[in-house]
Amino acid sequence: xxxxxxxxxxxxxxxxxxxxxxxxxxxxxVLARVRAERAARSRERRIAFFTLALSTLxxxxxxxxxxxxxxxxxxxxxxxxxxxxxxxxxxSADALSPVVDSARLPIALxxxxxxxxxxxxxxxxxxxxxxxxxx
Numbered sequence: 001x002x003x004x005x006x007x008x009x010x011x012x013x014x015x016x017x018x019x020x021x022x023x024x025x026x027x028x029x030v031l032a033r034v035r036a037e038r039a040a041r042s043r044e045r046r047i048a049f050f051t052l053a054l055s056t057l058x059x060x061x062x063x064x065x066x067x068x069x070x071x072x073x074x075x076x077x078x079x080x081x082x083x084x085x086x087x088x089x090x091x092s093a094d095a096l097s098p099v100v101d102s103a104r105l106p107i108a109l110x111x112x113x114x115x116x117x118x119x120x121x122x123x124x125x126x127x128x129x130x131x132x133x134x135x
Contacts, residue, residue, distance in 0.1 A: 058075060058076075058079050061075060
């Protein structure tokens with residue numbers, strides 16, 4: 001026979017339960033995450049400042065060398081290629097980060113199973129020596 005409880009009875013039972021104490025390292029974990037977030041923001045600010053400085057330097061070089069258009073065009077082409085490479089690397093890292101994070105265990109399992117299969121295959125293929133005879 002099924003024992004059915006009403007929502008009110010379940011609510012009263014749940015209200016009687018005491019809240020568990022937080023883990024001992026809860027505050028330390030929160031503070032570590034805050035520090036990591038601050039470090040990431042600081043790194044992004046430095047990258048932005050470095051990018052701005054390089055862009056300003058490139059603009060100054062282009063303005064200075066405006067008399068010689070070939071140098072300015074060459075520099076602009078190189079900077080455009082470099083910027084596209086940075087954008088592609090950043091986009092790839094941002095896109096692949098959640099995929100790798102969520103697939104970490106399956107990747108490890110597949111890699112280990114392939115490694116075991118490879119080792120077993122190599123053990124069967126390669127000739128074995130009796131080490132006791134050589135000693």
